[in-house]
Amino acid sequence: xxxxxxxxxxxxxxxxxxxxxxxxxxxxxxxxxxxxxxxxxxxxxxxxxxxxxxxxxxxxxxxxxxxxxxxxxxxxxxxxxxxxxxxxxxxxxxxxxxxxxxxxxxxxxxxxxxxxxxxxxxxxxxxxxxxxxxxxxxxxxxxxxxxxxxxxxxxxxxxxxxxxxxxxxxxxxxxxxxxxxxxxxxxxxxxxxxxxx
Amino acid sequence: xxxxxxxxxxxxxxxxxxxxxxxxxxxxxxxxxxxxxxxxxxxxxxxxxxxxxxxxxxxxxxxxxxxxxxxxxxxxxxxxxxxxxxxxxxxxxxxxxxxxxxxxxxxxxxxxxxxxxxxxxxxxxxxxxxxxxxxxxxxxxxxxxxxxxxxxxxxxxxxxxxxxxxxxxxxxxxxxxxxxxxxxxxxxxxxxxxxxxxxxxxxxxxxxxxxxxxxxxxxxxxxxxxxxxxxxxxxxxxxxxxxxxxxxxxxxxxxxxxxxxxxxxxxxxxxxxxxxxxxxxxxxxxxxxxxxxxxxxxxxxxxxxxxxxxxxxxxxxxxxxxxxxxxxxxxxxxxxxxxxxxxxxxxxxxxxxxxxxxxxxxxxxxxxxxxxxxxxxxxxxxxxxxxxxxxxxxxxxxxxxxxxxxxxxxxxxxxxxxxxxxxxxxxxxxxxxxxxxxxxxxxxxxxxxxxxxxxxxxxxxxxxxxxxxxxxxxxxxxxxxxxxxxxxxxxxxxxxxxxxxxxxxxxxx
Numbered sequence: 135x136x137x138x139x140x141x142x143x144x145x146x147x148x149x150x151x152x153x154x155x156x157x158x159x160x161x162x163x164x165x166x167x168x169x170x171x172x173x174x175x176x177x178x179x180x181x182x183x184x185x186x187x188x189x190x191x192x193x194x195x196x197x198x199x200x201x202x203x204x205x206x207x208x209x210x211x212x213x214x215x216x217x218x219x220x221x222x223x224x225x226x227x228x229x230x231x232x233x234x235x236x237x238x239x240x241x242x243x244x245x246x247x248x249x250x251x252x253x254x255x256x257x258x259x260x261x262x263x264x265x266x267x268x269x270x271x272x273x274x275x276x277x278x279x280x281x282x283x284x285x286x287x288x289x290x291x292x293x294x295x296x297x298x299x300x301x302x303x304x305x306x307x308x309x310x311x312x313x314x315x316x317x318x319x320x321x322x323x324x325x326x327x328x329x330x331x
Numbered sequence: 332x333x334x335x336x337x338x339x340x341x342x343x344x345x346x347x348x349x350x351x352x353x354x355x356x357x358x359x360x361x362x363x364x365x366x367x368x369x370x371x372x373x374x375x376x377x378x379x380x381x382x383x384x385x386x387x388x389x390x391x392x393x394x395x396x397x398x399x400x401x402x403x404x405x406x407x408x409x410x411x412x413x414x415x416x417x418x419x420x421x422x423x424x425x426x427x428x429x430x431x432x433x434x435x436x437x438x439x440x441x442x443x444x445x446x447x448x449x450x451x452x453x454x455x456x457x458x459x460x461x462x463x464x465x466x467x468x469x470x471x472x473x474x475x476x477x478x479x480x481x482x483x484x485x486x487x488x489x490x491x492x493x494x495x496x497x498x499x500x501x502x503x504x505x506x507x508x509x510x511x512x513x514x515x516x517x518x519x520x521x522x523x524x525x526x527x528x529x530x531x532x533x534x535x536x537x538x539x540x541x542x543x544x545x546x547x548x549x550x551x552x553x554x555x556x557x558x559x560x561x562x563x564x565x566x567x568x569x570x571x572x573x574x575x576x577x578x579x580x581x582x583x584x585x586x587x588x589x590x591x592x593x594x595x596x597x598x599x600x601x602x603x604x605x606x607x608x609x610x611x612x613x614x615x616x617x618x619x620x621x622x623x624x625x626x627x628x629x630x631x632x633x634x635x636x637x638x639x640x641x642x643x644x645x646x647x648x649x650x651x652x653x654x655x656x657x658x659x660x661x662x663x664x665x666x667x668x669x670x671x672x673x674x675x676x677x678x679x680x681x682x683x684x685x686x687x688x689x690x691x692x693x694x695x696x697x698x699x700x701x702x703x704x705x706x707x708x709x710x711x712x713x714x715x716x717x718x719x720x721x722x723x724x725x726x727x728x729x730x731x732x733x734x735x736x737x738x739x740x741x742x743x744x745x746x747x748x749x750x751x752x753x754x755x756x757x758x759x760x761x762x763x764x765x766x767x768x769x770x771x772x773x774x775x776x777x778x779x780x781x782x783x784x785x786x787x788x789x790x791x792x793x794x795x796x797x798x799x800x801x802x803x804x805x806x807x808x809x810x811x812x813x814x815x816x817x818x819x820x821x822x823x824x825x826x827x828x829x830x831x832x833x834x835x836x837x838x839x840x
Binding site for chain 1 (some may be wrong): 430508591618620621623627630631634638639652655656657659660661662664665666667668670673674675676677678707708750
């Protein structure tokens with residue numbers, strides 16, 4: 135957990151560096167412009183779910199330390215994204231911070247809730263978060279394809295989709311982010327016998 | 332008094348006062364001074380009469396995506412008037428003191444015509460000048476002004492092919508005359524001075540006219556001094572008066588300039604400042620990829636070091652587990668804040684220019700017609716302050732793909748000409764002009780691909796019978812002073828064409 139911010143920073147620098155290579159970024163539509171900033175922010179949202187390692191201890195103290203770690207990971211990721219400020223005009227790296235903070239806090243809270251419940255729940259939390267990020271756009275596409283119906287109202291649920299549509303904002307992520315942390319802190323401490331087991 | 336009644340009175344006062352305030356422009360007295368003549372696509376002098384609401388009023392002339400702006404000194408509450416260049420176009424709007432007005436266009440549209448020069452005539456008494464130099468349909472179109480009205484800004488002469496100034500008594504002209512004539516001639520116009528002026532004002536930085544050559548028009552001697560692509564003709568007033576046919580003499584001088592010294596008119600349309608109907612096939616380029624600077628690498632290294640070192644130190648220090656993450660977060664936040672100090676790429680403006688010159692000598696006056704295509708984040712409207720010393724004139728323009736940009740006329744320019752290729756009789760260096768244009772794309776004649784686009788477009792417009800020119804690729808750039816509104820924009824000159832119109836050897840008439 136203590137090295138999560140380093141892992142996040144290295145991962146984001148690697149993504150930005152690889153995408154800026156002409157032969158690799160160009161086929162994906164990523165150039166040395168605003169698209170590079172967007173690609174890095176998408177990678178940051180993936181980091182939220184995949185790279186944050188919580189402290190797996192079933193105490194409130196551990197939950198608080200996880201909150202501090204999430205904050206540090208967000209700060210490191212933000213520094214990586216803001217370092218790409220020179221690539222393009224406009225304030226996309228700065229404007230995305232509110233939504234990114236909401237995404238980090240929410241995903242960190244859910245994973246910490248899983249850590250508070252027990253080791254296996256961490257992986258289950260990650261899977262649930264991946265589904266939350268990826269399934270709404272997939273469902274929208276399938277609904278359009280087979281039922282000619284739109285599920286655009288699900289867009290705020292998926293931060294990645296909201297970012298792609300230019301609608302990533304701190305609302306409703308920040309209010310949602312408070313719920314898992316409230317649950318983490320509200321869970322009673324396990325009884326001594328359970329801890330021993 | 333009831334509060335509601337007071338409110339009603341207040342509303343009534345606002346409602347009744349608003350139309351009075353809105354009708355600041357006197358639409359009956361405001362008019363084009365050149366009426367009934369006007370050349371569409373160019374500017375003509377316009378007298379604007381308005382009621383001022385402050386000590387200075389900002390006047391805006393808006394035409395498509397260009398705007399001319401000037402601050403006019405006035406007296407609040409009193410009627411003021413000013414003369415400013417206004418485009419002769421149907422979509423023009425003039426704004427001042429909260430009012431706006433679409434000027435009534437002149438009825439007679441003066442299209443560029445080799446057989447009918449369009450001139451502004453200045454004399455001590457305009458009534459005196461009319462019989463000497465009358466407007467004759469199909470031969471000469473004249474607008475008459477008094478010498479004291481002489482404009483100090485070439486943009487008020489934009490539509491004219493030439494100026495005729497009668498000054499038999501060596502008068503002192505109004506301030507700004509010298510510069511206005513120099514700028515007008517550098518843009519290709521002809522100034523005919525009958526008599527002389529006592530040029531008392533010292534104007535810095537104006538190139539002197541070329542050596543005078545002696546010509547004769549209907550038995551009357553005239554001195555012709557080239558000035559950029561234009562010329563200054565000087566005719567003795569008494570000699571003109573004794574000639575018995577001053578009209579033929581003066582028209583002969585104008586045609587001598589427009590026909591490049593030939594005895595018959597060239598084919599096609601004359602070169603003028605009217606925007607060309609043929610679209611220029613240029614496209615905006617992509618900006619260069621921004622490169623990370625030393626600040627980026629420094630901050631990135633600092634971030635990685637911070638993320639790696641802080642946890643290691645925290646393990647060996649008391650309560651390290653508590654403070655390490657907040658410290659790391661604070662350090663990363665500081666690095667992120669410093670990252671915002673990195674310079675961002677500036678918006679990009681692509682320029683192409685045709686530079687009209689007198690000769691290959693870069694010290695001689697020249698002018699440029701620049702075509703500007705803005706990139707992203709550049710303001711859609713180009714505003715030019717008429718008080719700016721550069722005296723540029725923008726016009727709305729679109730490239731062949733319909734992308735909106737600006738066409739800018741810049742007087743008194745300099746450039747770096749390359750060795751010219753010679754156009755004569757429809758051939759350039761002995762090759763049919765279309766074939767030469769195709770070869771220019773491959774580097775023939777020292778042209779590159781972008782200059783070759785300009786060359787191809789210019790040849791299509793001008794490679795007619797009677798036209799002889801030296802053509803070359805030019806080094807030229809748009810100076811920041813020429814367009815202060817574009818100061819924060821990166822200007823990239825993609826291509827420039829140098830054009831020197833050749834005259835026939837003068838023939839005694």
